[in-house]
Amino acid sequence: xxxxxxxxxxxxxxxxxxxxxxxxxxxxxxxxxxxxxxxxxxxxxxxxxxxxxxxxxxxxxxxxxxxxxxxxxxxxxxxxxxxxxxxxxxxxxxxxxxxxxxxxxxxxxxxxxxxxxxxxxxxxxxxxxxxxxxxxxxxxxxxxxxxxxxxxxxxxxxxxxxxxxxxxx
Numbered sequence: 001x002x003x004x005x006x007x008x009x010x011x012x013x014x015x016x017x018x019x020x021x022x023x024x025x026x027x028x029x030x031x032x033x034x035x036x037x038x039x040x041x042x043x044x045x046x047x048x049x050x051x052x053x054x055x056x057x058x059x060x061x062x063x064x065x066x067x068x069x070x071x072x073x074x075x076x077x078x079x080x081x082x083x084x085x086x087x088x089x090x091x092x093x094x095x096x097x098x099x100x101x102x103x104x105x106x107x108x109x110x111x112x113x114x115x116x117x118x119x120x121x122x123x124x125x126x127x128x129x130x131x132x133x134x135x136x137x138x139x140x141x142x143x144x145x146x147x148x149x150x151x152x153x154x155x156x157x158x159x160x161x162x163x164x165x166x167x168x169x
Contacts, residue, residue, distance in 0.1 A: 010118035012045035018107030020053035068102030
C-alpha cells in the first residue's frame with residue numbers, strides 16, 4: 001500500500017496519541033480525523049494506537065488536566081479565552097475543559113518527538129523482528145485458512161486497486 005512507509009505509520013501513531021489524549025469527542029477530534037483521512041497516514045495504525053493510548057493514558061491525562069488548568073487560570077490569557085468562547089465555533093472544541101486544552105497543548109508539543117521515536121521503532125522492528133513474527137503467524141492454522149479463502153484473494157485484488165486510486169487522489 002502507498003501509506004505504509006515508516007514515516008506515515010509514525011505520523012499515524014503520533015496523531016493517535018494527540019487524538020487519545022483529549023477526553024470525550026469534540027470539534028478538535030473531528031478536525032484530527034479529517035487530517036488523518038486527507039494526509040494519508042496509515043489508518044490501521046491510527047485506529048489501533050488511538051485505542052491503545054486511550055486505554056493507557058490515564059496518568060498523562062492528569063498532567064494534561066494540570067497544564068490546562070494552569071493555562072485557563074492565567075490572568076494574561078483571560079482575554080483570549082473570553083474572545084474564543086464568544087466566537088461561534090470555538091465553544092464546540094470544548095477548549096474550556098482543562099483536560100481538553102492541556103491534552104491539545106501537550107499532544108501538539110509531543111507530536112514530532114513521538115513521530116520520530118515511532119519511525120525509529122518501526123525501522124528497528126522491520127530490520128530485526130518482522131521476518132520472525134511473519135514466520136510465526138504463517139504457521140498458525142487460521143492464517144492458512146484465511147489466506148486460502150476466496151475472500152482474501154478478493155481483498156488483495158481490491159486493496160491494490162484502492163492503493164492505486166489513493167495515489168491518484
